Amino acid sequence: MSFTASLAYLYGVNDSGSLSSRVRQTGNPTYASRNQMEKAITELKALLGEDAVSTDSEDLHRHGFSDWSTTNVDTLPIAVAYPKSTEGVSQIAKVCYNYKIPIISFSGGTSVEGQFTAPFGGFSVDFAHMDKILAIHDDDLDVVVQPSVAWMELNEQIKSAGLFFPVDPGPAARIGGMVGTSCSGTNAVRYGTMKDWVVNLTVVLADGRVIKTRRRPRKTAAGYNLTNLFIGAEGTLGIATEITLKLTVLPQETSVAVVTFPTIRDAATAASKIMRAGIPVAAMEIMDDVQMGVINKVGSTKRKWKEVPTMFFKFSGTKAGVKDIIETVQAITRKNMGGDFQFAVNEEEKMELWSARKEALWSMLALKGEGEELWSTDVAVPLSRLAEIIEDSRRELSDLGMFASMLGHIGDGNFHSAIFYNKKDPEQVEKVKRVVYRMVDKALEMEGTCTGEHSVGLSKKASLVKELGPETIGVMRELKRALDPHSIMNPGKIFDL
């Protein structure tokens, strides 16, 4: 089996450019033969123990394929390695470097753009055994973790110290993958994204060298910002094996409010006024009429919701501060067509009001029919353009007769669309791709980005070239070549080699 054979498929899934022109661009990396990969497996078993390397077919499938993902490929990793330490990861890298075998890291497996696929085969490195919180420095407001620590579990562990880690992507995400994709979530409008919360990384490089990007100061201006180079690089430059995260303090007081609007544009206008007034909302989310209808239909929350564009707010701060914020937000939304402003007065109401936002994705999944898939994508644009792109995409989806919901991190100019389609119906596949990549093109026309938080993976490589141009991608490629000359670190992701 040749691992360059999968190239054709790989480029086939992209949205633009003929196959031949795409292949011309590439360096066509040559990887180990199947036989050499087998030898590497034997070596790794000798180094790390028999149990540390799996070639079980279900295991391979789970590490190379995802139901959640917009893109899968027809190859799988040849083995899954389960290291127990940074040293173990370094040994894996050394063997892979020697044989020229791709290394793809895996933690939560929740990415949606094909980030952990194995288009060139190789080893999946699963951090299942590296799931420890190594140190909690509560007076320094930081914590040292291994890649397989789940962010929700981390928050459980530090709650009693009055601390929390504010980056909140999908509930099953783990810190390693969160570093790889530079993810975010509903808290980003207040707290920023992954890149704002990492103090340092211990990284294993392609050749097995281990570096630490920083010591542990919260602030530094010392040398190149390697930390932020590895964050969002999707494991293509190195693998983070130890991560120091900043923490923040749980707010004294929190509340939740829900407001309905006649149109997305009205909601977006209200959101813009709130941002322009500098109101420090803790989260500000929008869900469209379709999404609200889905929640009612599935019955995933206790109450019935109006099936109109709805904004969900979280507020936090001091008691008086939260009261102030609620009053201001209420006044602004009222002036901008917002109706039915409800805010929580106790813990139960908070949960209830936020429940619709929390259940958004699950309720869509519950509607998934036989043979149907959900294409989940995200783009981000400058704040003032969000209403327009959501409305345009909504219209286009309706015109095409696609069933889709829209959900936005409206304070970040970032929104998601989840679109049902039948993978086996080429016409539907064509339609969903058309609408997704038109949404991307529109975002780019608005000076936005092809992805606000899901990152590029396999699915948005051509979009990234459109977004930044070949010169900028060229610089990324030069950096990759400098650190990973044989292109063994998660090859084929972000850009063509």
Next chain:
Amino acid sequence: MSFTASLAYLYGVNDSGSLSSRVRQTGNPTYASRNQMEKAITELKALLGEDAVSTDSEDLHRHGFSDWSTTNVDTLPIAVAYPKSTEGVSQIAKVCYNYKIPIISFSGGTSVEGQFTAPFGGFSVDFAHMDKILAIHDDDLDVVVQPSVAWMELNEQIKSAGLFFPVDPGPAARIGGMVGTSCSGTNAVRYGTMKDWVVNLTVVLADGRVIKTRRRPRKTAAGYNLTNLFIGAEGTLGIATEITLKLTVLPQETSVAVVTFPTIRDAATAASKIMRAGIPVAAMEIMDDVQMGVINKVGSTKRKWKEVPTMFFKFSGTKAGVKDIIETVQAITRKNMGGDFQFAVNEEEKMELWSARKEALWSMLALKGEGEELWSTDVAVPLSRLAEIIEDSRRELSDLGMFASMLGHIGDGNFHSAIFYNKKDPEQVEKVKRVVYRMVDKALEMEGTCTGEHSVGLSKKASLVKELGPETIGVMRELKRALDPHSIMNPGKIFDL
């Protein structure tokens, strides 16, 4: 004149390692001869106009030497180029790349660690003519500027729109240099540092290629974070010629408070409790007894201050929020030996209370005697270690009989020391270096950094190696080689070539 000749001096100013071992580390880059540099000047004049290139000796001196700096070298740039556009900068780079001539960018000229020195000669690129605000997108909360826009001027221009840019280094700093050094200031505890406020950069690379690192979304997960790779790289990877900055909204309400403490440790304990309580102070600064005494002595403010460790706070938010914060901070400081809590009730009092903080550096400079210099340095440590390092450094300075003041961004674990010494007295030079580099070593022992906000320049190269180790510096060097194969971009800064 040979531009490798200055190497000996260059390494001579460093704090550790014998000259011969340091030189062995280097690639000893070879640059253009004087004659070739002259040819390049002629070419550039033809391309950019006669006025665009200066070889006036005062001009060269101003661009290669700084009274403020801890390190100067005995060489100067051979010419100063004054481009008017990104295209002009690209033309300069192409000529320099062709002849292998160093390029050193220059905007405010306020850096203190030798960032714009010319140890290998070459061209200083002064952005004096690139000082325009190119676009203000007030609904998107961002602004596009050229490198020579001063941050204070920017804030003047956007004030009427109710906006501000929160990164506040020395008052004469300009955005280009602020990108280069990844600077910060008193607002960092609330708003973060330069790296948190840049949306995208237009960068001219060593060979004259022009790239843009991002479009204009506030949030993105698309591809490598090149923006943050260039921020803090001190112009060694490329030159930013256009910068899109995030803006924030001017707070409704602000106030200022001043509190005295018996010891630095008491103040640091109070600061730690404030951080641990999650109180969103807008700034939290500490000045030691010496610094307070200097202000009294110079008479740079209206009032007389107690000559004890003193904390300065800025608060911002809603009216009720600020009131809440002041009460909480007062309660915490009172419980931790804080006395004499004064807060401003009007605009005039705010100015008056903050004046001592604002005048700190100027009042030290006013005391500078004939032949005396001020060595200004900074380190940062994990929050819980700040009191210890300030106290230790204070003791060591006293033991050595050095006159020095301490000033800290206490919520960031970052502090500055400004030490008087006589440059012509080798014993004093030796003493000041010893105390500075011991302070650095102590910060590193505490898992801190050799610089929180001044960056490395020439003076802290050896410290950076100690901080991160040769493997991590090796990765920085590999990245540099990838983007700047002839080492023409600000060579000799951050690390040896």
